[in-house]
Amino acid sequence: MAHYIIQVIAFQLLFLVTYDLFLKKETFFQWNRVYLIATSILSFGLPFIKIGLIQRSIPQEYMVQLPAVLIGGLVNEPLRVQGEDVLINGISTAQSISVLQIITALWIVGMVVFAGIFAFKIAHIRNLKRRNPSVFVKGVNVVTLQNTDAAFSFFGTIYLGENISEANKKDILLHEEVHINQHHSIDLLFFEIFKIVCWFNPLSYVFQKRLELLHEYIADSIVATKKQDTTYYQTLLSHVFNTENVSFVNTFFNKSLIKKRIIMLQKSKSKQLFQLKYLALVPLVFGMLIYTSCSNNPVEEGYSTANFGSDSDSEIIQNIERLKESIAKKGYISEEEELALKAFTVLTSSEGVDNIHFEEVQDLVDIPFGVIEKVPAYPGCSGTNEEMKDCMTKSMSAFIGKNFDINVAPKGLTGVQKIYVQFKIDTQGKVVNVKARAPHEALKEEAIRVVSSLPTMKAGEQSGKKVSVLYSLPIKFEINE
Structure with a gap:
């Protein structure tokens, strides 16, 4: 996230x-x-x-992604499906995802606060509309605000202070009618919602300010074509700059924007x-x-x-062509290279494990987990494929949680530590080719040691023949000072 x-x-x-x-x-x-x-x-x-x-x-379906193992005391709830954390040997849910919970809570609190501010602004506008007299002018509802010279619009309503002169009111009405006809309130309301959801993002405010200024440019340019520009400039400059402090209404008098608006009005069309x-x-x-x-x-x-x-097909063809050129240039292939080519043939042929070369290269062929008929089974696990996968996940996670020594972590290393392990269960059911990536070499070696010590399992099967299957396993634990 x-x-x-x-x-x-x-x-x-x-x-x-x-x-x-x-x-x-x-x-x-x-x-x-x-x-x-x-x-x-x-x-x-x-x-x-x-x-x-x-x-x-690398396509992920060629590898079994096990749930993460969180190391600490006794398993206190069932393991869950791929992609979710597993509670192993004692770390509670609150402990294991405390940072995420805090961040989520802060985000929600922020949204509630900003949604409350938004609701307050809406209520304020509704109160202004309810408490002040209004009249329809050319199909537009105009609300007269008592004892003020504020001027703004919100959706189909224009709010004008009673202290504004009649001469200026005409220009302002023309200006605010453009905002209404152009549906500018919808734009600003969109960014107001944007600010509620992404209240922590300062750019949401910048976007809204840029758009607010653009709305004024649009309204000014349209009104200026209907009358002499000089008169319109004087109206903008001569008035007392006062407005309602509501970010999603189109305000006529905004001191910080007036100068920019006049400069843009004087600018030649691009x-x-x-x-x-x-x-x-x-x-x-x-x-x-x-x-x-x-x-x-x-x-x-x-x-x-x-x-x-x-364009994966063309890439494969290009790789095959390069392979052919390499073989032709070399003039021969080694025994190891020949076995690799036979393994490639098994994986790409329609016969699959029934290919004549399968017995010869079965230890080199890793069957995609998505198509394997019978998954590898942990000792003592039985049942359907789904039952064996669930049993294997629980058993494997419990074994690692019990045997992993977090004390190997060097001093000074704190916080949540993540280790990523990849291994293969071969045709004999043995865990082989264990690789790991960790924030420290000692943790990497410990992860390899523990995973390599997993018991021999029942190998996976495809079309009645034993096959190798790749696994990926994240290990997580928290070190507190």
């Missing part, structure tokens, strides 16, 4: 930098409006997209040629897709990613 959030924020930052560098000063207001809304949404989807042409990774600046988005998005496709870190466990335009 943390990696996903970092990617979203990074992508949004890149989109905003591109906007500020190339687009912000152009008069393509409607295009810029679409850009800000579209890129803020696109940032959430890009991390999930994996392009097959770019992505080159040449159509400058619309080519939007093409800067193409290499930017493509670069993001390259990153997400080549990233080794998954966006989120349990979520699949889109795979567009996969």
